[in-house]
Amino acid sequence: MTDFLLELRSEEIPARMQTKAREDLARLFAGELARAGLAAAETVTYATPRRLALILRGLPEATEAVSEEVKGPKTSAPPQALEGFLRKAGLTREQLVERDGVFFAVSEKPGRATADVLADAIPAVIRAFPWPKSMRWGAASASTESLRWVRPLQGIVALFGEDVVPASIAGVESGAATVGHRFHHPGSITIGSAADYVEKLRACHVIVDQAERESIIALGATMLTAKAGLTLVRDEGLLAENAGLTEYPIPLLGRFDAAYLDVPPEVIQLTARVNQKYFVCRDAEGKLANAFVCTANIDAADGGAKIVEGNRKVLAARLSDARFFYDTDLKVPLEEQAKKLDRIVFHEKLGTVADKVERVAKLARWLVESGVVSPLPGREGPGVGDETHHGSAKITPTPDPSLPGRGELADQAERAARLAKADLVTGMVGEFPELQGLIGGYYAAAQGEDAAVAEAVRDHYKPVGAGDDVPTAPVTVAVALADKLDSLQQFFAIGQAPTGSKDPFALRRSALGVIRLLTENGLRYRVPGELLDFFADRLKVQQREAGVRHDLIDAVFALGGEDDLVRLLARVTALQSFVTTDDGANLLAGYKRAANILKKEGRVAPSTTDRHPGLEPGSRFLDAEDSGTPGQARGDETTAYAPEPAEAALVAALDIAEPAAAQAVAREDFEGAMAALATLRAPIDRFFDDVTVNDADPAKRAARLALLARVREAVHGVADFSRIEG
Template sequence: MPDLLIELFSEEIPARMQVRAAVDLRARMTDALVEAGLTYAGAASFATPRRLALALEGLPAESPTTREERKGPRVDAPEKAIEGFLRGAGVSREDLQIRDEKKGQVYYATLTRPGRPAADIVAEELEKVIRNFPWPKSMRWGNGSLRWVRPLHSILCILTDDAGEAQVVDLEIDGIRAGNTTRGHRFMAPDAFTVTGFDDYQARLKRAYVVLDAQERAETIWHDATNQAFASGYEVVEDRGLLAEVAGLVEWPVVLMGTIDDAFLALPPEVLQTSMREHQKFFSVRNPKSGRIERFVTVANIAPPDHGATILAGNQKVLAARLSDAKFFWENDLRTVRDKGLEGMAEGLAHVTFHNKLGSQADRVARIAALASEIAPMVGAKPDLAAEAAHVCKADLESEMVGEFPELQGLMGRYYAEAAGHDDGVPEACEEHYKPLGPGDAVPSAPVSVAVALADKIDTLTGFWAIDEKPTGSKDPYALRRAALGVIRLVLANGFRIDLKNGLLIAGRRSMASMLCRVVEVGQDSIKLPLLEAIGIAKGESSIEELNKKSLEAADLLAKGFGSGVPPQSWEVARSNDLLAFLHDRLKVHLRDEGIRHDVIDACLAMQGNDDLTLLVKRATALADFLKTEDGENLLQGFKRANNILTQAEEKDGVEYSFGADVKFAETDEEKALFSALDRAEPQITQALETEDFAAAMSAMADLRAPTDAFFEAVQVNVDSPVIRRNRLNLLSRIRTICLQAADLTRIEG
């Protein structure tokens, strides 16, 4: 069975596109061949800066002959219908068979498609794949119609049989005819050479200074870099993203280590690392004793005769120019901090619009500071420190360093806060208040950092909810889902007990005040002055009570001025509840990833206090664990049976059976045993729930399983005696009431 080798040789492919392109080549080509009847035993794709390659093993020499039976019209159908069927099937009337069916005689055609040589199929499908390749960006050159990421120079396409004989697939695209030749390294082995199969191709490429496998190139780079650093007493700062990128920039990696000029060693290590990574694609090399970045590693795409001396000299010269800029930014920023403090650096935020309906970044900082001071006691932070940190947490957005390297925002804030003399967790809060940025990001635990991080994310959510800019479907331009997950992870990871509903309400009022400031600029003259007065108090450093009162007054004035008769309290609470529901939706996703069923989460969300996320998760975890046990599953079935009987009786009788079950009306031992079990379990469950020991509550509920099962096996609820029936229904109500104290078990499936 022949093997197939394809290589598409071009000018340099951007490193960021190579991995996806190799995957697309393999997927599209193999799918097309299988659809055409050519199966295969194995497939592998590769990418280097100048080539995409695909190797397939175990192709058949030709596609199999296929036979298809196609049903046609009835024999007495109109002639045009029969002729249309003949044309579609590609057969004549003599080729048709007539078969008897329930509705009469029907024509059938048997279509036989003979197999085709593999080479013909490969040529046909490869041309389609090349012409329709999904490059993110592509170009057309010369007079041809082909579009490719960079000019395509050659196509290697051969089928190699078991004897090792290679057949070139007959294919031509825009004047490029497929062959059995390729080229090695652009400078060290530029001449063309022939290959007979994949093993020969890979071996000859390596002799021509091309490492085909990107993973092998990455491993070579990392191995050589770490060895060189270790030999000099240093360590390479790990950067997997940069490693993958650099592996896509070279075909023959040669690792060289250079020295950073002493004039730049005082720069923060993150500045050095970011500047070298973003501008030069250099790896940072750290002195493990001092923690400073003192050297760099660059990867050349050539084996230089002078062991890299010329390359390193040129790179160090360019690096010095880059780092001179970074040093200039750093020193200027420090001068600003010394002269004006971080508050002075942040003055420009008043002229930076956060959102045209929510005011400037300075407005936002004021809201975050007020909210952070209110959250602080809930997370163990001092309100004045939380407010201090919040007031300066965005100051570095006005720094020259962050202007050059936006990815350093937050981190530079910590350095500048330390330089300005802030302490007691304020510098750390400047860096960490953006966290967590994603599911894999670390969650802050320092109290001041947590207070500011929560305030930052809650303000974002309530602000965009206030102006009705919510995520829709897959669109989330303001990253509100990420902000919601950040709130959830901050609360849960630290085990905080926060009244989210009230926090969202207060934060929403501040956001509304900012929105009203914008509206009043174009508002009606009759409401402009009272609005300004109300907003002025709502935005200022006022008490919560005054804020609540004045923000509602402002909202009421706005509603009246624009003809709305809806009381502000109504839509304000509705907006807060809607945002809480959004947080609950994100919590469901988070807990499902943790292995907790959606119906278990719904059962706990239905309980009081569902804005206390820590309590909610504690309850859900205990319930999930309980339902995994045999006692839990059986008790759930007993509860559902009791609830179904009770619900049907209440609907039929038009009354609620919720009180008055008395053991003196019990007639059977099983009935009396259930009364006794409920009397024992109820105080235990109540006490456990009061102390939030949900595991103990579930354990006490599990003790009800046996007497409940015995009751249903031995006792008939709907008996003729109205007194006994009512007593037994009220007994079932006790079961329902006790079980519903832990969670809304009616929402549990199964």
């Protein structure tokens, strides 16, 4: 077995493209090899700013001969069909193979030298490479058919074992020579094979392994800051970017004027990160320090002093700009800034951002006044029905004076909502869009707004992603909920719901944000009908990602008609706990046995909108006043019989369990409902052991089927057990 090395050297590859480029190189080469019947034992890829490399380990010297066959017409087919097939295959009738009444054209495909396969693959992969952005260069670039690469391609190293694999593309010939570090070793290097590639380049100040470069930066920066009594603020994305910008990384610690620390720390960190690719540091008290770590791509003779000074000056200029934006923005109250929002179109069918602010402000106030969001910790407001729609006269606030502070909270929620988007027109957000909301919170606090209002302005976009914190402060929760609900309701109203993978207005993310705000704060809100299916799908996705079994989620959602997300999740949680117990597993088995018998008898399950219908005429047990004797009852006609002990025991158990489970569900005690159902386990087991359901006596058979239907319906009052696997 032999190893193959490919290095594609070019001018600087953007750091953001390197990871995907490595994946694409491995994928494209694997495809080319597979077409020739080859596969590498191991694939390794590397990327630096100036090179993209691939090592395929364990390739054979040649491909194996393979037999190929093409199916032809049947032996009974007309002669014209056979003649056409022979012409296409280039064979004679005698060369065909007959099998099961069908002709086959069988040909032997000889093996190929692996080096030849690689020689063909190299230009094919280069031409097919899917760079997000690419360029043409040189005289050939006048033609649109010329080679496109991320930056001008300068060299190709292609070695199979120790032999060069001949390849040529756009005037660049493959060979065994590459170059080292641009400054430390700009001369040519001859690579012997894949085995010495990494170490030869290391000796020439090029670390080709991106993971190793990341480790060097992380360790060096941590040691530098610790020596200075500081703590590095880790940033994995920035770490990868610095590794992608350097071939021989050297972390350096610098300082900037402490006067800039008057600017919000997030502004400083973003300025350093986005504009300069610098890390920031914290002092012993955990506050942002006037220090930064930059990554040089050269081992300077002066220890990097001039590099640090140059970077300090550039950062100072950037921080000066940031402070200018901050000071200028502070001179204009957010209330005045908000008046400019009517100049920004939110959506052509939904008006301006000012229009959205008006809707959100009313909805935020309504969420408080209706009791969805409470001013008191742990206090739950009443459920909210379809009247939760906003943007029209349907909103009818109903303040509850029994909750102290509700009026004040409603005022704060409305105030925060009216200021929340004002920072969109500030200079700081114009420079750093990532700061919207956050910088508005700083401005609100500095301009004397109530602390709860400033916090709501700052955090009203949260939660943005799965790892984001969920707000808990009542004012913030009200505004965050209102903002997301408004977007969902408005876009659905104009027919802009997400489709397939397309979600241009991030409505799926908004729905997940609403779900987390409601469930993690224990808020009771009935999702409007037109959004219910969409929220149900998002909730299913969230719960599956959290490790909840998909069949249990389906078992609860299949009940239908549930629009309270907190109640839905409580039911799912209780069901998951129950089915893992012996009682749950055995009840499930008994239920499925009953359901299968009913299905065979044509007794389909009740509809999801009518879970508790009366039993079918002619198929029910007599009531208690009829002495509990099973039989058929229809009008005045009754055919009674003496129930067997196991049959009577199941009736008695159902008489207790059914109402107990229903009452527990009504008070949202789903664990209690499961416990009530668990009492049916033993009676059901005994019933199936001792009773013949399909008795020859029609009365017994009908009554026993009705009893099984009653078992099924009792269970369906809690969850649709037919959806549960096992």
